[in-house]
Amino acid sequence: MTVLIICNGYPSTLEPNIYIFIHRQALALKKAGYNVVILDIDLRSFRWKRKYGCYFEKYEGIEVYRISFPFVTTMFPRIYKFLNVQIGLKLFDKIIKKVGKIDLINAHFVKGAGQAAIAIKKKHNKLVVITEHSSKIMMDCNKLVEQFIPYYKAADKVIVVSEALKVKLERYGITCKTIANVIDTSIFKVIEHGDKNSSFTYLSVGNLIYRKRFDLTIRAFCKLHEKYKNTNLIIVGEGPLDSQLKLLAEKLKINSVTFIGGIDNNMMSELYNKCDCFVLPSDYETFGVVYAEAISCGIPAIAADNGGSKEIIDERNGLIVPRDDINALYKALEVMYESKSKYNKYKLHKIIENKFGEMRFVNQIEELYIELVSRVK
Template sequence: MHILIIPSWYKTESNPTLGSFFREQAQALVRAGHKVTLLFPEISYDTKDIFNTKISIFDDEGVSTYTKKQYMIPKTGCFGFNVSFYKGINDLYNEAVKQVGTPDIIHAHSCLWAGYSAMKLSSKKNIPYLITEHFTKYSRGLIKSHEKPLIKKQIKYASKVIAVSEGLKNDLEEYSLGKEILVISNMVDVNKFALREQKSQNDKFKFLSVCYLMQKKGLDILLKAFAKSFKGYEDVELIIGGDGEEKDNLLRLTNELGISSQVKFLGALNRDEVIENMQSCNAFVLPSRFETFGVVFIEALACGKPIIATKTGGPDGIVNKGNGFLVEVEDIEGLSIAMKKIIDNISCYDAELIRTDCIKRFSEKAVITQFEQVYKDILGKK
């Protein structure tokens, strides 16, 4: 079948890793034998893009990808963003149809903002659409009052609605008006994220955390917990990959806690660098304040690493007694204890079993098979 994918966020020149899981899922659908087209308008506030009609077209490992800069009038809020995003989608769609034909189904990732464009395009072209929701805004109470009716409308007219975790499904029920919400997890490329033979046991024990350095990721909690348990321990270190608005604050906190010699900030990482660090660490930890799923957790599991996460709804369905610990949000003491337990019991974690369980639940085959069934159900009903 021909699947049209519309992501709410996607890679740009300034942020080449953004939306990487949308891209990898699209490529997985191609490998499963489907024709896949992806459209993404990058919203711009630069007046030089007011009359920009340039469309970039490229083949991304089998995915026919169409992107463009789309101007938005500043300070027009939700309405302006929706109108601009849809205008960009409409332009890209018209060009794509000329070259690759009409899709059978539209798959939007997140109501804000792709869901609106999918709904409009579906109505205009009589093509069914579904929405997979990923956004943390629901659990964080950040959905604005004027956005709620629009989200309810998108869900009402969608053929199917999917959440990436049980926690997010529960958050979405307020908007579903009784409509069934399915749960299909994000996936991990288990061929790239794979086991690697560990080096000598004389090496330092390495905790790894990878994320955008934002307040909601809880890295301040991680630094405090690490200092509480391991300050001055020369054989334990914390590696942090990523960049973002909290970087300076985190560097300052690291100095204040007196753990600068034990903490390494790697900056933004590309996919190969993420894989390298996942494979070389001993355990992965990310104490997010909000998390609808957490792709980095299943990437670590695919590499056979035990993980520590917080009870935010998303990771709750990932962590089990055989692969790590769940701790309460903002719990410095609990996180500190969990990190100690990981080190004390590291020999009890079986990398092969951790990876096997991950493959069973989150591999490309496991996830894409579920999506294929949803697509068939929708098109059968059509």
Template sequence: MKVAVFTETYHPQVNGVVVFLSDILPLISKKAEVVLFAPGDAELNVEKVNRNFKIYWVPTYPFPFYEGYRMARIRSATIEKILREEKPNIIHLHAPVLMGLRALKVSRKLGIPVIATYHTHFPDYLPHLFKGLLPKPFTEIAKLPLKRLIKYVFSKATCTTAPTLELKKELESYGVKNVLHIPNGTLFEKFGKGNPARFMRRYGIPKDRPIVLYVGRVSFEKRLEVLLYAFKKIRKATLVIVGSGPSLKNYKRIAKELELNNIIFTGHVSTDVLSDAYSAADIFVSPSDSETFGLTFVEAMHFGLPVIGVDRLGAREIIRHGRNGFCVKAGDSDALVEAISTLIAYPSLRKRLGAQAKKDAEGYDIKRVAERFLQLYKKLCRETKP
């Protein structure tokens, strides 16, 4: 069996989709041939990763509304030519945009079944893309044609997968049919045990304060200003923000204006340093209200951390309020203060929630997710045989 995978984002970009694909595609390639189409540089290049894994690096151009993001530039005729040569049995689109739409069009012409995975909840990104320049009523109006476009695109796939039950229901409310719930997952084996002391020495973190950790892209849609404003009222902890992105300078500026001296920005780190960060932390928190899944919640839970997130989309499904962490209202820094302060004040509660979080993380092993997709590939191939 051969699978053609199309993604609008891949290395060297760092985000949840890239991490997910980096973990799952090598596993898929152990049982099927994988041909990946991913955004590259100026020219179309082919890279042979291993015997069963090939990458077509597609030419790109900068996306004007999101720094660091590049749009794939490839004609439908080129996609068709390559697919006729590769002869895949199935096509898997991840967060399809321009290249994904063209691949979808070609797949229908060639009679190849298509799975479309909904990674990015585009309606939530509208206010962030225009950086608050659009008044809220106009933003809500602009979401209507976007929802119709989502219905149009995903309804043309043979089936759609959503990483959470809430997103499955959301897509169905738009009129998308045949939506399956397959959660994302992570490859736990890539993490080491971690060395807390080494991490604290590296960044000069005092030993007498709990560490509150955020891991992820440092970009406007992650709403990190909510967390920074919360830390204006939290003095008995150190906030560590791990990651990089287009808003790093802006958030450093906000932290300086708020006179926060208990915050550390590490920038992008290696997997080994990330393991150290998770092992050193006491609490994990993300104020993002646009997470369709939230892989970093699962990673933190794997290290036995209680997690705090926003009460919607992916966070609401992963976090069991009062069981493995807390869910708070989106954009509410006071609610974040209360949740973080509670876990700081009660170490026994922190330990109990963290222990349950570690158990719950086991359900998000990427190996299980890979097997579910492989079974789905086989099922669709059987159903579409002439």
């Protein structure tokens, strides 16, 4: 079966971390014997540095057809839709000439990619699955969801990556199936380093934007560090709040917070393993891949009650605190410090492997794909 994945951003050698969760799904499908082709319509702004133009490449064994040029998506949504649809239709014709028959299209995110997929469906009568990841839906943006209802309903199937997201969309009469993001547990695994030093290190990873609440993490950690001097906080990520967060740490006069910027996702396993606890009190998450990656590497996680975190974290592998509650976050950091020996790292890994490993993902999505394709035969 040949599956065309349409997206609005896909990993490359210049940006190996961008939408890595889509790439992981593509790799899992390829390993399972599917012919996977990517159509990447990348209209992100100038802020994202990447190669511009229309070209083909193979990325880690996956065929990728790319078109990339800068556009301000938030300011001109109608033009953004128009560009995705027209580019999608034109490049689909070229892809068909190269690869032959496409059995099914799986678009990631309804905005842009999903709109292009539905246009292709109408013209070429192709099966379309839309996989929704958008955290904005978790923020109860009624107008956002309402404008995309026709596209969701035109799709042959809608997949969501968490039960929390499913609840949100089903309020609008959209029937969904939950298939969580895949975690490559062969990469995100326990690595033995021998005895760690006496310090206790917290790790926080994500885009440096407000809803990730790094400000809350820094303030709660500062309070903790006054009591436990052997604690450290490492922050991984890039984004518009970079300088603001560094200034906050400086104002709080704590020199145990380290910002290391963005690093290759393939290097994250080593970093997770060198730390003792993961913390990210985001206001909203549709899933929260980084929580699962951290736990798969054998460290417990702290999250806010943000929707997606409950899909991953329970009493066996971490703590969930109320949103925007610095005192609750401080107490959770302290509990983790005091109960380090409570968690068995290999059991933590197994929890993630059983729930979000490649085989589970492939079995779930293969069942859905086969059901759809069998309808038209």
